[in-house]
Amino acid sequence: MKHNYIPLARPYIDEHDKQAVINVLDSRQISLGPTQIQFERVFKSFVKTQYACAVSNGTTGLHLAVRALGLQKGDEVITTSFSFIASTNCLLYEGIKPVFVDIEKDTYNIDPKKIEKAITKKTKAILVVHIFGQPATMDAILKIARKYKLRIIEDACESLGAQYNSKPVGSFGDVSVFAFYANKIITTGEGGMIVTNNKKVYEYCASARNQGRSLTNEWLHHIRLGYNYRMSDMQAALGISQLKKIRFFIEQRRKIALWYNRHLSSISSLTLPQIGKNRSHVWFLYTIRAPQEKRDYLIKQLGKYGVQSKAYFPPIHEQPYIQTKKYFLPETIAVSATTIALPMYVEMQEKDVIYIASVIKKFLP
Numbered sequence: 482m483k484h485n486y487i488p489l490a491r492p493y494i495d496e497h498d499k500q501a502v503i504n505v506l507d508s509r510q511i512s513l514g515p516t517q518i519q520f521e522r523v524f525k526s527f528v529k530t531q532y533a534c535a536v537s538n539g540t541t542g543l544h545l546a547v548r549a550l551g552l553q554k555g556d557e558v559i560t561t562s563f564s565f566i567a568s569t570n571c572l573l574y575e576g577i578k579p580v581f582v583d584i585e586k587d588t589y590n591i592d593p594k595k596i597e598k599a600i601t602k603k604t605k606a607i608l609v610v611h612i613f614g615q616p617a618t619m620d621a622i623l624k625i626a627r628k629y630k631l632r633i634i635e636d637a638c639e640s641l642g643a644q645y646n647s648k649p650v651g652s653f654g655d656v657s658v659f660a661f662y663a664n665k666i667i668t669t670g671e672g673g674m675i676v677t678n679n680k681k682v683y684e685y686c687a688s689a690r691n692q693g694r695s696l697t698n699e700w701l702h703h704i705r706l707g708y709n710y711r712m713s714d715m716q717a718a719l720g721i722s723q724l725k726k727i728r729f730f731i732e733q734r735r736k737i738a739l740w741y742n743r744h745l746s747s748i749s750s751l752t753l754p755q756i757g758k759n760r761s762h763v764w765f766l767y768t769i770r771a772p773q774e775k776r777d778y779l780i781k782q783l784g785k786y787g788v789q790s791k792a793y794f795p796p797i798h799e800q801p802y803i804q805t806k807k808y809f810l811p812e813t814i815a816v817s818a819t820t821i822a823l824p825m826y827v828e829m830q831e832k833d834v835i836y837i838a839s840v841i842k843k844f845l846p
């Protein structure tokens with residue numbers, strides 16, 4: 482059974498992508514130029530929001546989103562512990578307390594049935610993460626937000642192109658954030674995008690990403706504390722070129738997920754990914770659950786056979802630097818102790834999936 486190395490993720494870059502970046506370099510307008518504005522224009526029309534604001538990465542986007550809503554020290558925000566660390570760090574930067582609520586065991590997203598119990602007088606918002614490419618149960622979450630007058634931030638960094646009730650993720654929240662790191666649905670190397678229908682939120686983000694500069698073009702006129710969270714025009718050019726291919730990217734990822742379903746379905750000790758009602762999945766990752774006592778061993782064996790796989794995600798509330806009261810999050814704990822993310826990238830072929838399934842079968846007959 483000889484096979485080349487199969488990575489967990491790999492960006493798809495073609496000649497159009499390369500040419501788009503070269504064109505910007507040739508233009509000499511490589512930052513604060515027209516290409517960033519053009520990327521924002523095509524992006525907001527894809528996600529169906531009124532405003533889009535390009536930033537340096539998803540984490541800085543989330544930080545500005547939190548600040549744009551006026552959340553501050555002492556406030557509480559309800560979120561999930563089963564996520565990438567950035568979705569909690571953006572709260573900690575501002576001294577906001579993350580309040581972790583358990584997840585649904587089928588979608589791995591925050592469980593709306595458990596949100597109300599976690600609401601206190603200090604709760605200001607719900608930070609929803611659409612994990613692994615699958616939208617959270619948005620109708621129930623929006624209902625709670627309306628009832629308790631809470632703001633919604635969507636961390637859609639892993640789920641560009643996914644829909645809930647035929648509406649794109651990122652179009653539900655007061656403010657939403659996407660990311661374009663090398664392993665995301667589309668990539669700009671590093672990059673992010675904040676989207677919103679709220680003009681004030683947009684204006685804050687557009688100013689704060691550029692050192693708090695006034696948006697009315699007065700040179701070096703700074704009206705608030707800001708940051709350098711800008712995206713370059715080379716990155717934006719890559720973003721535009723990548724976004725043109727997103728239907729193809731998602732189609733490929735769906736095809737690969739179906740291959741995995743087919744070739745892994747005979748292994749009875751595995752739990753394959755489930756899709757919740759009324760939503761579409763874009764398969765940022767294809768994540769299986771293995772018996773807990775075999776999980777780490779299986780990851781190691783896959784590695785020996787040239788297949789990269791990872792235990793996604795260790796719970797955020799168990800990270801050494803996070804000091805929180807003890808949480809009772811049984812589904813989060815059970816899911817994170819058993820998940821394995823398998824390789825998922827646009828150029829994967831069915832023979833790769835067959836090979837990966839054959840390695841898994843060796844160790845989980």
Ligand SMILES: *Cc1c(COP(=O)(O)O)cnc(C)c1O
Nearest residue numbers: 538539540565567638639660662
């Ligand atoms: C990738 C990601 C982010 C943002 O990451 P950056 O590396 O800063 O672009 C935020 N939240 C989640 C859930 C992510 O997967």
